[in-house]
Amino acid sequence: MESQIKKGSKDINCPQCGNQLPIKFRYAKLTVCAHCGSTLFLEDQSVKLAGKQAELAEMPSLLQLGASFQYRTTSFVPIGMVRYAHDIGFWEEWWVIDNSGRGSWVSVDEGDFAFEKPLEIEQSEMPTLTNLSLGKKISLWNDSWQVTEIDVGKCMGFKGELPKIAHINEKIPFVHLSGDTGQLITLEYLKHDDKQTIEAFQGEWIDPFEIKSI
Amino acid sequence: MKIKSIQCKKCAAPLSLHGGGHRIRALTCEYCGAVMDVQKDYALLGQFKDQAQPICPLTLGSEGNIKDIPFIVIGMIEYRSSYGDRWTDLHLYSKTHGYAWLSYQLGHFTFTRRVRNLPSHDMATLSPRSTFRVRDEPYRFMETYQAEIIYVVGELTWVAKIGDTTILRDAIAPPYLFSMEETENEHEYHLTEYIDPDEIKDNFELSFDTHRSFIHPAQPFKAPIRKALSNASKITLALSLFLYLFISWFVVGHTVLSEKNKSLSSGMTVYPFVVKNPKHLMEIKFNNPKANQWKITEMTIFDEKNKVFSFGNKLSAKTDSSSSQTGVARFSVKQAGDYTLRINLSEKSPATISAKKQTQSTLRNSAIDIVIREGVVTDRYFKYLFFLSLLSFLIFYISRYYFEQKRWAMNN
Numbered sequence: 113m114e115s116q117i118k119k120g121s122k123d124i125n126c127p128q129c130g131n132q133l134p135i136k137f138r139y140a141k142l143t144v145c146a147h148c149g150s151t152l153f154l155e156d157q158s159v160k161l162a163g164k165q166a167e168l169a170e171m172p173s174l175l176q177l178g179a180s181f182q183y184r185t186t187s188f189v190p191i192g193m194v195r196y197a198h199d200i201g202f203w204e205e206w207w208v209i210d211n212s213g214r215g216s217w218v219s220v221d222e223g224d225f226a227f228e229k230p231l232e233i234e235q236s237e238m239p240t241l242t243n244l245s246l247g248k249k250i251s252l253w254n255d256s257w258q259v260t261e262i263d264v265g266k267c268m269g270f271k272g273e274l275p276k277i278a279h280i281n282e283k284i285p286f287v288h289l290s291g292d293t294g295q296l297i298t299l300e301y302l303k304h305d306d307k308q309t310i311e312a313f314q315g316e317w318i319d320p321f322e323i324k325s326i
Numbered sequence: 327m328k329i330k331s332i333q334c335k336k337c338a339a340p341l342s343l344h345g346g347g348h349r350i351r352a353l354t355c356e357y358c359g360a361v362m363d364v365q366k367d368y369a370l371l372g373q374f375k376d377q378a379q380p381i382c383p384l385t386l387g388s389e390g391n392i393k394d395i396p397f398i399v400i401g402m403i404e405y406r407s408s409y410g411d412r413w414t415d416l417h418l419y420s421k422t423h424g425y426a427w428l429s430y431q432l433g434h435f436t437f438t439r440r441v442r443n444l445p446s447h448d449m450a451t452l453s454p455r456s457t458f459r460v461r462d463e464p465y466r467f468m469e470t471y472q473a474e475i476i477y478v479v480g481e482l483t484w485v486a487k488i489g490d491t492t493i494l495r496d497a498i499a500p501p502y503l504f505s506m507e508e509t510e511n512e513h514e515y516h517l518t519e520y521i522d523p524d525e526i527k528d529n530f531e532l533s534f535d536t537h538r539s540f541i542h543p544a545q546p547f548k549a550p551i552r553k554a555l556s557n558a559s560k561i562t563l564a565l566s567l568f569l570y571l572f573i574s575w576f577v578v579g580h581t582v583l584s585e586k587n588k589s590l591s592s593g594m595t596v597y598p599f600v601v602k603n604p605k606h607l608m609e610i611k612f613n614n615p616k617a618n619q620w621k622i623t624e625m626t627i628f629d630e631k632n633k634v635f636s637f638g639n640k641l642s643a644k645t646d647s648s649s650s651q652t653g654v655a656r657f658s659v660k661q662a663g664d665y666t667l668r669i670n671l672s673e674k675s676p677a678t679i680s681a682k683k684q685t686q687s688t689l690r691n692s693a694i695d696i697v698i699r700e701g702v703v704t705d706r707y708f709k710y711l712f713f714l715s716l717l718s719f720l721i722f723y724i725s726r727y728y729f730e731q732k733r734w735a736m737n738n
Contacts, residue, residue, distance in 0.1 A: 172421035200365060201348025222347040223424010223439075294442040317442035319517075320423045321393060 126150060128164075136191045137209055140273040143192075151270075153277060165280055168195055168269040174225075174320055175206045175218060177272045182324045183227070186210050190218070192272035196265030196284070203265070207274055215275055217313060219298075225323070226296055228315030230275075238310045241301050244287055252289070257297060261288035335370045336360030344387050344400040346419045346481040354401075354486075356386060356479040364481070374488045377477050380404040382414045382430045383526075383534035386480045390530030392437050392521065395423050401480030408472040417482055425483060428526075429518070433538035434545065435526045436503065438518040445515070449495040449506045455734070458497065460517075465497035465504050468543055468734075496543060503544040520544040541733045547726045556722035563715035570708035579609060579699035583667065587693035597667040599698055604659050609702040610637075610667070613695040614651035622651060622694075624670040627659070634659055656704060667698065 123134050124143075131147035135154070143152050149167060153160040175181065180189045192207035203221035210216070219226040239250055241262075248259045267282045289297040300311045330343040337358035352371065353362045359374035380402075388399040401417030413431035415438075420426070427438040445465070447458040452467035459465070475490045493508040501520035506513055523536040538545075583599035601608070614622055627635040635657045659665065671694075 174422040221424075222349055223420065223422075223426075293444050319439070319441060321395075321439070 124152070124154070126152065135273060136189070137207070137215060137273050137275065138213070139215075139275055140192075142270070142274040142277050144271050165269055168271055171195075171204075173204065173220065174323055175204075175208070175220065180326050182326050183318065183322055187326060188216070188218075190272070192270065192274040194270040194274065194278050195268040197268045198263050198265055202268060207272070216315070223320055225318045225320045226315055227318055228296065228298060228313035231297075231312040231314050233310065233312045235310055238299065238312065241285055241287070250289070252297070255291060257289035257291055259287060260290040262286075332368060334358060334360055335362055335368055336373060342387060344398050344419070344481065345421070346400040346417075346483075347421075347424070349425070349483045350400075350481045352482050352485040354478045354480060354482070359479075361478075361485065361487075363485075371485060372487070374478060377479070377488070379479075380412065380414045380477055382416070383532050384416055384428070384430065384530060388416075388530050388532070390526070392418070392426075392428065392526075392529065393519075395420050397423075397426065397428070399428070399480075401482045402477070403475055403482070403486055404477035405473040406476050407474075412476070414477075417480065419481075427516075428521075431542065432540060433523060433536060434542040435521040435523055436518045436542070436544055437521050438505075438516050441515050441517045443515065443517075445497070445504065445506070449497065450508075452495075452497070460504050463499055463502070465499045465502075467495070467497045470495045498543050500544055501546040518544055520546060540736055541729065543733065545733070547729045549722060549725055552722040552725055555718045556720075559715045559719035562711060563719055566708045566711040566715055570705050570712055573703050573705040573708065577703045577705075579606075579702035581697060582608075582700050583696065583698035585694070585696040588696065589693055592671060595669050595671065597669070597696065599665055599667065601659055601662050601665055601700055603701050604662050606701045607656050607658055607704060609654065609656045609699050611654050611695075611697045612652065615693070621672050622669055623672050624668075625655075626668045626670075627657065628666045628668060629659070629661075630664055634665070656702065667696070669694075669696075 123132060125132055126145040126148060128150040129145060129148040131145055133143060133145060133152070135143065141154055143154060144150070144165070145152060148164070150164050175190045175193075177190055177193065180187055182188070188208040188210050190206045190208045194205045194207075195202055196205065201222070203219060206218040206220060208216055208218055215230075217228045217230075219228065237252075239252075244250070244259050244262060246259055246262055250257055250259070262285075264283050264285045267278050267280055267284070269280060270278050285301045287299045287301075289299070291297070294316055296315050296317060298313045298315075300313075302309045302311060330345075331340050332343060332353075333339070334341055334355040334357065336355060337360065339355060339357040341353065341355060343353070350364045353364050353368065354360070354374065355362070359377050361371040361373065362368040363371050382402070384399050386399055386402060390397065397418040397420045399416045400419045403415045403417070404412060405415065406412050411431070413429055416428040416430065418426045418428055425439075429436045429438060443461045445458050445460050447456075449458075449467065450470075452458065454467060454469065456467050457464050458467065471494055473492050473494055475486055475488055478486050478488060495506045495508070497504045503518040503520075505516050505518060507516065520542060523534075523538070526532070527534060527536060580603070582601060583597055585597060588595075610625070612622070612625075625637040626633055637655050637657075
């Protein structure tokens with residue numbers, strides 16, 4: 113089932129229930145209908161219904177969809193969230209956009225908050241997952257980085273708009289690299305059609321007490 | 327907050343799980359000290375026997391807001407420093423803000439959370455009072471000490487053992503304290519903020535004595551009354567100084583009598599003068615340079631008929647080392663008109679004058695200076711106000727200086 117995205121506008125109608133969905137992020141690739149819970153893949157000129165997911169359990173969170181907040185001098189609004197599970201719990205990745213429409217990920221794991229922005233990378237320059245081990249120091253972009261976490265996140269669900277396609281139960285191996293001055297790099301090792309793609313994000317840990325609701 | 331409970335694997339006592347998140351690694355029984363691995367079905371890891379519970383107003387399960395965020399106490403550790411100080415760290419958990427610590431030491435409370443900001447200098451190389459920066463905020467290095475765990479209960483994110491030690495390096499920027507915790511494997515940085523005990527008392531709905539017997543390293547100097555007084559004094563200080571200088575330089579009055587180098591003669595001397603402006607204060611200034619030979623015994627103001635003012639022995643005068651008699655006096659008259667100043671001069675007895683001086687020819691050539699002005703504004707009240715304002719202004723800074731001296735003396 114498909115419906116056309118209106119030209120010049122990013123508002124769409126849910127192909128399942130007809131509900132109007134205002135798209136806040138122009139490069140959004142996935143959205144969840146707030147009315148019927150259907151997952152919609154947003155393609156160039158069309159909306160593809162990708163089924164319905166079980167509703168995510170509401171968990172206490174400092175960030176809420178649509179609720180603006182300020183971090184230092186910039187205002188953000190969370191427009192999407194993906195929840196991942198690991199061996200002993202879960203964490204959430206919030207897609208937030210600032211006033212100028214630029215997006216960032218805010219990773220939230222039991223009070224550990226990190227702001228990260230997608231990086232444009234050369235796939236060939238990235239270390240392979242098998243070459244990395246906990247504590248190993250590597251050189252990337254002329255800086256020294258230490259591997260501080262290697263784990264696999266399993267997608268438990270999502271809501272709102274996302275800049276990427278996510279699939280329930282998809283397992284994403286990831287690595288955290290920490291710099292000498294508190295910077296953070298996350299490398300995600302994704303597999304599509306037996307082809308591995310690495311996505312990189314760079315950012316920093318932040319103090320949740322600096323996040324103010326507005 | 328929903329509370330789950332389990333039975334202690336050692337003593338079977340019912341233990342409440344206060345909602346710590348998925349990072350909780352160990353649970354220590356508050357009754358028998360048994361340590362259980364939370365992530366391995368509460369498998370018994372060991373036991374800390376005969377633990378003495380520290381004195382602390384908060385207990386496991388205490389709930390309250392800190393910085394407007396609801397927290398619950400899920401664990402408790404008592405430390406003893408290499409200097410013998412003891413304090414209790416209460417492990418806190420918030421569903422939105424994660425883990426933090428509330429420390430209690432002899433009436434003081436501090437709130438601590440882990441930060442990833444690195445200091446501008448290696449704290450291990452710093453000497454006391456040297457300055458460095460963390461996220462552009464200046465801190466002063468205070469001390470390095472070793473802390474040993476002497477008591478553990480409740481839920482913790484790692485397996486803490488009695489006798490475990492850690493090296494702590496503290497730097498201060500009250501009400502903040504930045505510390506580096508050094509273990510064998512890692513360096514962790516923490517930001518601590520001093521919390522007023524009354525805030526804890528109110529927010530956790532507790533009742534305890536908030537008396538503090540020493541100055542905590544992160545304790546801010548608080549003297550709101552002295553601070554307000556100091557701020558208010560800036561205005562009066564500037565105003566009084568301005569008025570004092572203005573009056574001294576510009577409001578000197580109008581001279582109604584001026585006698586310079588007036589030759590002295592024994593007995594009463596009369597100086598007439600006219601007062602045109604009786605509403606304001608009048609001032610008389612005199613200088614008797616040979617007071618060791620001539621003494622003014624009485625100075626009286628008369629109107630046309632009667633005595634209106636007599637300075638007599640109350641004359642504000644002093645005799646300085648050069649044996650001159652000088653003075654200033656202020657008085658007022660009721661109406662304009664003709665007045666006279668009568669000065670009674672007496673020659674001192676020869677016995678009081680040295681033989682050498684008696685031979686000097688200056689004895690009879692001495693002179694007196696007298697000036698009377700009307701429309702004088704007294705400046706002494708502004709002088710008093712200036713010094714009072716200066717004292718009020720400085721008292722805050724003096725108190726703060728002594729507070730800081732005590733802070734460093736106690737913690738060095």
